[in-house]
Amino acid sequence: NAGVTQTPKFRILKIGQSMTLQCAQDMNHNYMYWYRQDPGMGLKLIYYSVGAGITDKGEVPNGYNVSRSTTEDFPLRLELAAPSQTSVYFCASRVSGTSTDTQYFGPGTRLTVL
């Protein structure tokens, strides 16, 4: 299993540009998550999904959109990039057994908005 994969690894955007961060998992996990980590800060939840077709907002959803058309993929969309979105983005997944099941994280996407 590849686990949780994220593309791209790095990206530089200009203010106002848009992009999609890709996340895929091959563990047949129902739950998937997007986090951002700002320098010197902990990870904060942006959006999460409990299964295909079901998504919900986390702690910091403004400026982002998500969709979940398949179990495997959970892309994160930035429509109008702003410098405040400069961060490292992590995708994670877990089985749907119990809330205490381990979340498995991808390697992250480092995004810079100039």
Added chain:
Amino acid sequence: DQQVKQNSPSLSVQEGRISILNCDYTNSMFDYFLWYKKYPAEGPTFLISISSIKDKNEDGRFTVFLNKSAKHLSLHIVPSQPGDSAVYFCAALTQTGANNLFFGTGTRLTVIP
């Protein structure tokens, strides 16, 4: 509002000695706590967890202690090894509701050979 706090950004320990990483939380609804370890350019990986019905959980060299009355938990690593050098994140969740993880700001542990 940071509901999970790690007040020490960094910690240096000699190889073979004990490392103690601390974490405080403010939300009394949290009932499950986890520690994640993160190496550079990688995602966090799960290390150890503890339920609020316990005050201690041990897994090999790693032990987590929970003091609910003080809203405080700590991770002990004994003995510390150079490969333990990483950033350690404390995280918490409530087992009812959305079950989302709330992370602390992390502590960078350096184990000196």
